Amino acid sequence: MQTEILPYIVEPRKDTGLYNAKVGIWLFLASEVMLFGALFSSYILLRVGAAEGTWPHHLLNIPLGTINTLVLICSSVTVVMSWASLKLNQWSKYKFYQAITILCALIFLGIKSFEYTDKFTHYEVVLKNGTSMTGHVEGSPLFLNLNKLKAAKTESIGFHPDAHASGHAEGAKGEAGGHGEGMKIATADITKLECFGPWHSTYLAIYFTLTGLHALHVFAGACVIFAIWGPLAGLWKKDPERYTNRVEVSGLFWHFVDLVWIFLFPVLYLL
Amino acid sequence: MQPTTKESHHAAEAHEEHHHEELGFLRKYIFSTDHKVIGIQYGITGLAFLFFGFCLMLLMRWQIAYPGRSIPFFGPLLERMLGSDVAGGGVMSANLYNSFGAMHGTIMVFLAIVPLAFAAFGNYVVPLMIGAPDMAFPRVNMASYQSYVLGSIIMVVSFFIPGGAAQAGWTSYSPLATSIDTNGQTFWLIGMIFLITSSLLGAVNFIATIIQLRAPGMTWMRLPFFVWAQFVTAFLLLLAFPPLEAAGVMQLMDKVAHTSFFLPTGLSVSGQIAPISGGGSPLLWQHLFWFLGHPEVYVLILPAMGIVCEIIANNTRKPIWGYKSLVYSVLAIGFISFIVWAHHMYLTGMGTKISTFFQTTTMIISIPSVIILTCMFISLWGGSIRFNTPMLFVLAFLPMFGIGGLTGLPLGFNFSDIHLHDTYYVIAHFHYVVAPGTIFALFGGVYYWFPKITGRMMNEWWGKVHFWLSLVFINLVFQPMFAQGMAGMLRRMSDGGVNYSMAQNQGGVIGGLSDAMIHLNVTVSHAAWALGLAQLPFIINFFWSIKNGRKVTSDNPWESTTLEWQTPTPPPHGNFAHAPQVFRGPYEYSVPGKPRDFTLQNEA
Amino acid sequence: MSHDAHDIQKSVRRYLIVFGALLVGTILTVAVNAVNFHSIAITVAVALFIATIKAFLVAGYFMHLIDEKKMIYGILASTGFFFIGLMWLTIWAMHDFPTLAK
Numbered sequence A: 001m002q003t004e005i006l007p008y009i010v011e012p013r014k015d016t017g018l019y020n021a022k023v024g025i026w027l028f029l030a031s032e033v034m035l036f037g038a039l040f041s042s043y044i045l046l047r048v049g050a051a052e053g054t055w056p057h058h059l060l061n062i063p064l065g066t067i068n069t070l071v072l073i074c075s076s077v078t079v080v081m082s083w084a085s086l087k088l089n090q091w092s093k094y095k096f097y098q099a100i101t102i103l104c105a106l107i108f109l110g111i112k113s114f115e116y117t118d119k120f121t122h123y124e125v126v127l128k129n130g131t132s133m134t135g136h137v138e139g140s141p142l143f144l145n146l147n148k149l150k151a152a153k154t155e156s157i158g159f160h161p162d163a164h165a166s167g168h169a170e171g172a173k174g175e176a177g178g179h180g181e182g183m184k185i186a187t188a189d190i191t192k193l194e195c196f197g198p199w200h201s202t203y204l205a206i207y208f209t210l211t212g213l214h215a216l217h218v219f220a221g222a223c224v225i226f227a228i229w230g231p232l233a234g235l236w237k238k239d240p241e242r243y244t245n246r247v248e249v250s251g252l253f254w255h256f257v258d259l260v261w262i263f264l265f266p267v268l269y270l271l
Numbered sequence B: 001m002q003p004t005t006k007e008s009h010h011a012a013e014a015h016e017e018h019h020h021e022e023l024g025f026l027r028k029y030i031f032s033t034d035h036k037v038i039g040i041q042y043g044i045t046g047l048a049f050l051f052f053g054f055c056l057m058l059l060m061r062w063q064i065a066y067p068g069r070s071i072p073f074f075g076p077l078l079e080r081m082l083g084s085d086v087a088g089g090g091v092m093s094a095n096l097y098n099s100f101g102a103m104h105g106t107i108m109v110f111l112a113i114v115p116l117a118f119a120a121f122g123n124y125v126v127p128l129m130i131g132a133p134d135m136a137f138p139r140v141n142m143a144s145y146q147s148y149v150l151g152s153i154i155m156v157v158s159f160f161i162p163g164g165a166a167q168a169g170w171t172s173y174s175p176l177a178t179s180i181d182t183n184g185q186t187f188w189l190i191g192m193i194f195l196i197t198s199s200l201l202g203a204v205n206f207i208a209t210i211i212q213l214r215a216p217g218m219t220w221m222r223l224p225f226f227v228w229a230q231f232v233t234a235f236l237l238l239l240a241f242p243p244l245e246a247a248g249v250m251q252l253m254d255k256v257a258h259t260s261f262f263l264p265t266g267l268s269v270s271g272q273i274a275p276i277s278g279g280g281s282p283l284l285w286q287h288l289f290w291f292l293g294h295p296e297v298y299v300l301i302l303p304a305m306g307i308v309c310e311i312i313a314n315n316t317r318k319p320i321w322g323y324k325s326l327v328y329s330v331l332a333i334g335f336i337s338f339i340v341w342a343h344h345m346y347l348t349g350m351g352t353k354i355s356t357f358f359q360t361t362t363m364i365i366s367i368p369s370v371i372i373l374t375c376m377f378i379s380l381w382g383g384s385i386r387f388n389t390p391m392l393f394v395l396a397f398l399p400m401f402g403i404g405g406l407t408g409l410p411l412g413f414n415f416s417d418i419h420l421h422d423t424y425y426v427i428a429h430f431h432y433v434v435a436p437g438t439i440f441a442l443f444g445g446v447y448y449w450f451p452k453i454t455g456r457m458m459n460e461w462w463g464k465v466h467f468w469l470s471l472v473f474i475n476l477v478f479q480p481m482f483a484q485g486m487a488g489m490l491r492r493m494s495d496g497g498v499n500y501s502m503a504q505n506q507g508g509v510i511g512g513l514s515d516a517m518i519h520l521n522v523t524v525s526h527a528a529w530a531l532g533l534a535q536l537p538f539i540i541n542f543f544w545s546i547k548n549g550r551k552v553t554s555d556n557p558w559e560s561t562t563l564e565w566q567t568p569t570p571p572p573h574g575n576f577a578h579a580p581q582v583f584r585g586p587y588e589y590s591v592p593g594k595p596r597d598f599t600l601q602n603e604a
Numbered sequence C: 001m002s003h004d005a006h007d008i009q010k011s012v013r014r015y016l017i018v019f020g021a022l023l024v025g026t027i028l029t030v031a032v033n034a035v036n037f038h039s040i041a042i043t044v045a046v047a048l049f050i051a052t053i054k055a056f057l058v059a060g061y062f063m064h065l066i067d068e069k070k071m072i073y074g075i076l077a078s079t080g081f082f083f084i085g086l087m088w089l090t091i092w093a094m095h096d097f098p099t100l101a102k
């Protein structure tokens, strides 16, 4: 009831040709450009500034990343199709497309959390004699480290080193049978035990920060789209144009999130 | 077209009845979406934080003047509240000094001035000035205020956690910020994220409102300068804050997830190699911080300039001289302010080329600032000036901002900054800009718009007392700091530079601080406390006048031309009794041939 | 609203074409990455080039930037300006430091 007094909620203002929310969302996206832009700049600086040969390559699972890219692209097209359906007055088509969008968002987040878990169960271990290995700890514990081992008075751990000597095994591939022989390592022999979390290297730090922030955006966008799709759908009957505008505005946000990923994927997974 | 006072009151009452019934207390005053209520909420909260931040400094001034001595009366209080390890025997420990210093800066900039200058005045006045019924997104507006409150609560709570509030200055340079052993920094970062969110939501709202909701006939070149200033300010916030948010997230990761974004390889903390992966860059933080930091100083000053312009036009009864130059200057400032930031970093080992670049842009940006100031000065020429309280504050703003701006030039040249950087000279410079500058303009604004908001005038006589005392003492506070700074006294020293001066004087080393310089600390501190007392007339006047001030007899007591005075007093929900239509520019005072010396913007 | 029903139908076709292009672009990015260019610069350039094209497609067609209003262009242009300023000046500053004269 408060908002009724405002003009240009639905019909565009003459001189700008825009309705209020459209100006609003573009301004918001402008600030988002600066947010991710600053993180991208930081990425470049950290990478260029990294000591020779310390920047890891292909630490991530490319097939999974590709699938996620495709998933997001699909969701982007369904978002725009759903908006077009509303414009054509096809309510059930809208419902259908937007349902796929939400599904895509869930798949994306599911794959992402699988990738995260994979990193949190992938370890680097350094022994007293100086050898350093990467691999998996028996029982796939999350976030294990030396202090926790000692605190739990664990005598030794079972360790499955990665097959590739490069030490950059990709989790899923490793799972598929690339593991070398399992071995037993005594806690007393270990000087460092660390999973591939953000603290492990600058690359992982920026990877988790960028993708984490992006995932938050995916989550938020999906929530908004869902809210408009479900609980707030009543507006369609009362004020179809306003409803369509809402779908458009939430769609603009969604496309932006997709757009960010289009850059994140090659930058983090491939290069 | 022009509604007479009586008419508008009637219309207001009719209007009121429409909306009155459904709004309970909560919806009306706490969770309101009305831009005026939100403006007032921001105003009250902002003033409270201004006072709080000021009090922190008043306590610190004791430690600077009398290092190591127990603070009378407040010392034991601090000890009781914060523990004897930080304020044992009522003496301010170095850690506490650092906390207070960092929080003074943070509170003043992010919790007081920005909310007051931008959010409070902007929210209340901008929609009225452009003839809009409300902000474009009322609920976003409410969210912005709530986010601000949440951020402030987190900041305040951090004083009471073990280890105390953040201690690395309002600039929070890494690796210091993340190495200090307190979670205060974590609170600071989370608080900042809320504050930044609040500003971003506000900025989106302001820009959209100004673009979309101008009344018919209110073309861009008919906007009051205040609106232009707010418009540019909103853009600065919108585009400069996100990089700091990004930096804040990264520093938070450094602090909480033990990453090394800003921590270099081989970092040693307390003599031990830190257990980190390394590979980060401390300078990256500084770049991202100052990318916000410099635009931020214009966020602090531009709204003030807007207020000054309105009050000058109104009280000289003359059009502002050079309206177009003002508009283009403020736009130029907006653009250039994004490419000067590294003048805060001359001493970080930047090369000569990049230093020269930033030095050049810094000099260029001072030109539009000078143009604005010059326009204001020339606007005074030949006016029959009304010396009321708002005008006095605004008149003082002009030379005070002049001093602040001119003393910025030696800081902008990299060769002279080598000597002045991180000394009290810098403190004096920017305080001249923000204290007798921005804050004076804000006081002027409070006295000026008070009658619109409350329907009553503030007391003129006490207003003048407030003004003259503030003017004298604020100069006594900041003027000596120029001397101290040039003599080499560093800022952020928990003992007021005493140790430094003794160490340096051994063997007559050049550069030691003379006793006279150290003694100025005492002078400054006394002036600061006196300045604190000088605010009492304002505080009392403010609250007293809300209930007992002289009632205004017209909706337009200052006989102003702009639209905000064409609403009923105080403006009801929806603001205007009749949607206004604009026919002319904002400053048509003393137009020859008109019956009155002011011609309303909505006068056909 | 019927005046744009036809337009919308036309756009729908366009969306599907763009969709196809984006899928192809993604596959291409991955495929090209498997090629060894013997130069990091070229590898990076190619990947970012494809990404930029994809971004243009999304922004241009899905977000309708191809025919948006002047006001929006203005906002985005200034954002682009400041973003480039941030990136370029920071990188420049971090790589220009004083060296000892020989």
Ligand code: HEM
Pocket (backbone or CB within 6 Å): B171, B296, B297, B298, B300, B301, B343, B344, B362, B363, B365, B366, B369, B404, B405, B406, B408, B409, B411, B412, B413, B417, B420, B421, B422, B426, B429, B430, B433, B434, B438
């Ligand atoms: C008009 C031209 C101005 C110039 C040339 C200028 C120049 C500078 C420079 C070069 C510094 C860094 C000094 C150092 O750390 O060594 C500085 C500091 C500062 N200036 Fe200005 N300034 C100007 C106007 C302003 C304005 C309008 C404000 C804000 C209201 C402002 C607020 C500040 C603040 C807050 C700092 C201190 C930052 C810190 O904590 O280190 N300045 N100024």
Ligand SMILES: [Cu+2]
Pocket (backbone or CB within 6 Å): B293, B294, B297, B340, B341, B343, B344
């Ligand atoms: Cu600056």
